[in-house]
Amino acid sequence: MKWERKDLLGIKDLSGEEISLILDTAESFLEVSTRDIKKVPTLRGKTIINFFVEASTRTRTSFEIAGKRLSADTINISASTSSLVKGETLADTARNLEAMNPDVIVIRHSCAGAPHMLARLVRQSIINAGDGAHEHPTQALLDMMTIRSRKGTLSGLNVTIVGDIAHSRVARSNIYGLNKMGAHLTVAGPATMMPRDIRELGVKVSFRLEEALQDADVVMMLRIQTEREQRSVFPSLREYSAFYCLNGDNIQRARPDVLVMHPGPVNRGVEISPEIADGANSVILEQVTNGVAVRMALLYLLTGAIE
């Protein structure tokens, strides 16, 4: 298995072998975060710019910690403190960043395709940390890592993804990835939250949570994006939660050892009830821990080809 990529833009164009290599590498890096001295010299002298044009705490912190644990220098830029507010175009900002010779630029942007544009524009490695409603590849990779480490495999598992499938980059990246790895996918949510082309993605579609949870090995609850849901896709949060909140009753339909996942931040009582979010089946915080390892693996892989 060779790794030849300069950028990580999405899961869609990765092969199953590449996904496995990333997950294997991430598992090897996991141990570094458990040490007293949480630092290895692997990326000494490398510079990583975290360019977050859209709000984030988890992902940005995770990338920053990943870079620092590998001894790289990490710099964070957020939209509000960047020259974008002075009217500089994204392309110009990127060219200026390029001129300072970083090695990796991690970008989050509310426009789908922004990382792809940067990847064509600059010679540095680009990592997509979420582009609009398109993809969030590192989230899908940490989700797959969490499932694989708990279940031993991804192949043949029943995975149910619930929520706003149409506007979720987490769902899209997970659908691409889990399909390649041989999982059986079901998506559920109100019809207004289903993308038109959903069946072409190779998933079962359900509009009833109870039905979608039947025999699930893994259930991923998506966050209701209150900042994006100004359009009328459901009458009220209360109604959404009455039909689509994962709780102690409906979870009984899933397998007893079902993994409960959530990409965060959690809206307690909206898409998931607090006792389930904190319950024995929940691996929500494990996802966060694995996220650092996945990002360490990507920083390592993207800063040089692997034989």
Added chain:
Amino acid sequence: MQKKLVMDAAEIDRSLTRIAYEILEKNKGVTDLVLVGIRTGGVFLAERLQKKIFDIEGVKVPSCILDITMYRDDLLSAHRKPRIMKTEIPFSLDKKKAILVDDVLFTGRTIRAAMDALIDFGRPQSIQLAVLIDRGHRELPIRADFVGANLPSFLWEEISVNLIEKNGRDEVVVEDSN
């Protein structure tokens, strides 16, 4: 390509037996001893030394696995980087006598990386080095404390330590890669 057998299974086994005795002699027993196998060949040799020491002293000394890739000094210059494998050191090495185990000692760069890695897991009382083959050509001031066989070699020769656990049989062969 010419292949020359330089050590057979019995010779490897005798060398390891001697090294086990030497480790015990030098350290006056098993107290605080920890074996650290360097991936990949060193891991199996560390397991074998653990068994030999058990046969002699009746004590199973802890053994763990070190992957030195994260500490290599050629990561930035190498065009291709190696895969990172798991390091499994589930205990602190503070105040321990760590015996690094590897199959072939060559430039010494692997051992430099291994020592840096070990110190990140605590402050060992001492670090010692056991190798099956010392083939010379050191590029760093490093020497082994326990050596199975000294095998002066040409730089273009390839020395392979084959082990049952790795490739089905115990032997050391020299190949002329010219």
